[in-house]
Amino acid sequence: MKRFEKSSITIKDIAKKAGVAHSTVSLVMNDREHVSPKLREKILKIANEMGYMPNMVARSLISKKSSTVGVVFPENPHFFTITYFLMIIEGIQNACKKYNRALMFFSLDQTKGESYYQISRKWLIDLMIIMNVDYTRDISKDIQDLRDNGIYFSFLTKYLGKEKVNSVCVDNYEGVRMVLEHLASQGHKRVGYIAGNPNSADGPERTQAYKALYKKMGLDQDEELIVQGDFTFESGEREAPKLLDLKKPPTAIFAASDYMAIGAMRVIKERGLSIPGDIAVMGFDNTLEAAYVEPALTTIRQPLQEMGEKAVDLAIRSMNDESFEPQSLAIKPELIKRQSC
């Protein structure tokens, strides 16, 4: 089998057949003015007959743009199983369709010295979604490089640097408020809190919101009621007993992630306590599993899909409008009432 025997139809083939210059065909294909309607018609017809399909790569080379949205996430072989990310990606995928762009994925290995800018240059990515950041490294140089080279981007996480950049994240304060209000409205006074990963952007923010709000809600203020998890199921299983074993145990547990909440639930059930009878549980995230555990978990839904879509929208707006100020969007979450409280 010979390869590339049948080479594909180019703009020149069409030009030859139509008896015009290939630059004219280019104008037609890009829907630009200054081509007579008659000629345009003719060229389009021929292109259609011949089954022309533009070569995006050649187009990218000259325009220095790739018609692509590049999603960059940190090196982590298990990235894709984390449902949290997946739903965001669905949103990005939708946006790509809307803007007629292809979607590319890159994992960034910062330990090998790879930078966001290098990736953009290597693949001529002109629109980048940055999904998560290792804040232990200085990222501001990268940001500057992207900016200097006309690459538009959004962060899909809280951006902790000083620069003003497009970013989309959930409104953690509002989410925590909803949780505590809901619990308070059901008469809970003592609410145990399992905090999330302190090295993330969301973990500390939720904890801060919790501390800022519980007095306002009239809940018990007691440092004992706060334990430190890291968003994982295991940390929920590990930390929940500390709350249950208190002299004065809480009547409700709020975990900063669903996975931790589910871990806590397992422990509670193993001890023969009933949920929500003996103790209520609330999570945060509305991951897929939350609906399937028993009892189904009451939690806060982050509109992840919407967030993914918004992130692309912001970057596109920056691209189309030079005067558009980078925005930091905090998306309002939603309370999902189920059976766990």
Next chain:
Amino acid sequence: MKRFEKSSITIKDIAKKAGVAHSTVSLVMNDREHVSPKLREKILKIANEMGYMPNMVARSLISKKSSTVGVVFPENPHFFTITYFLMIIEGIQNACKKYNRALMFFSLDQTKGESYYQISRKWLIDLMIIMNVDYTRDISKDIQDLRDNGIYFSFLTKYLGKEKVNSVCVDNYEGVRMVLEHLASQGHKRVGYIAGNPNSADGPERTQAYKALYKKMGLDQDEELIVQGDFTFESGEREAPKLLDLKKPPTAIFAASDYMAIGAMRVIKERGLSIPGDIAVMGFDNTLEAAYVEPALTTIRQPLQEMGEKAVDLAIRSMNDESFEPQSLAIKPELIKRQSC
């Protein structure tokens, strides 16, 4: 802010600095022979200092290859929430890293006349993973086009056409065998079966396996015991009552997907029956939710990640070895014993 002020380092910049022809630099960058070690060293050093990064787009244009794996799936806005696909994609992502390729995603809208080959041409994709096929259309011309143009591909689903192609799917027969054997070993004689979507590749295959096997396993043969679902949670909820309402109801239900099994479980529990005490339930797929329902679902794990990786491996082998015969891999699944039976 001016754009592209700082244009990036090219092979020519390096050539100028090193005082050589840019073609020589190209040879060095591609690790080709016929360059003296001394010069090679010097060029590499300069390239490194200047922070050279190859322009993959220019490279693609000339080589007609994109160093990319293109994953193509059918137009379906909710593609990405289906965990089944996601785990496969994780495998593909791993393989991409292994072969140092970027990952691109495309949704194919066959109603608009888009073909697999067109996508490959448009983006110079030379390695394609085809995730699912609309078998109501004739795909053999597409296959031929891909072949004729040296584009290597694997199907990540059972391929139903006549051609010999690379394909990776789960061994459904073996999976069903494991289920029935497990149920039989626990003394079940009457096993209800909720069939999957009849228009898919997997649905009929599992049903066929069920029918071929239940006599061998000494189970009751009774057409009443087979009901028709479509893989969704809702169809499980809808069909399970038909089995429970039989004059002689089954002692176990086997659903051809976890989602249907979970739907069935909900109905069973609503009727106040205990699982597995009154009735055992088994699923198929080992989706994420299976571990979290109560009781946790005994099911068949498809090694999805492995399948994704294998699909890329096969395509790469075809690419590297012209004489490699396309293979059709049926991956052995695994029984995951949990509490539902």
Next chain:
DNA sequence: AAGAGACCATGAAACGTTTCGAAAAGTCCA
């Protein structure tokens, strides 16, 4: 009927690579 505009179409250059035939530079041996 000629000059001024407006509109169309063209051809060449460019994008950053790879490839390949040919030139240049080494090496070896007689």
Next chain:
DNA sequence: TGGACTTTTCGAAACGTTTCATGGTCTCTT
């Protein structure tokens, strides 16, 4: 020392587009 190799380096062409200055062809006005 010169011819015959071999190895190294070079230069030009090519990949399929877009862009843009230039020139040609209309149509209108005076």
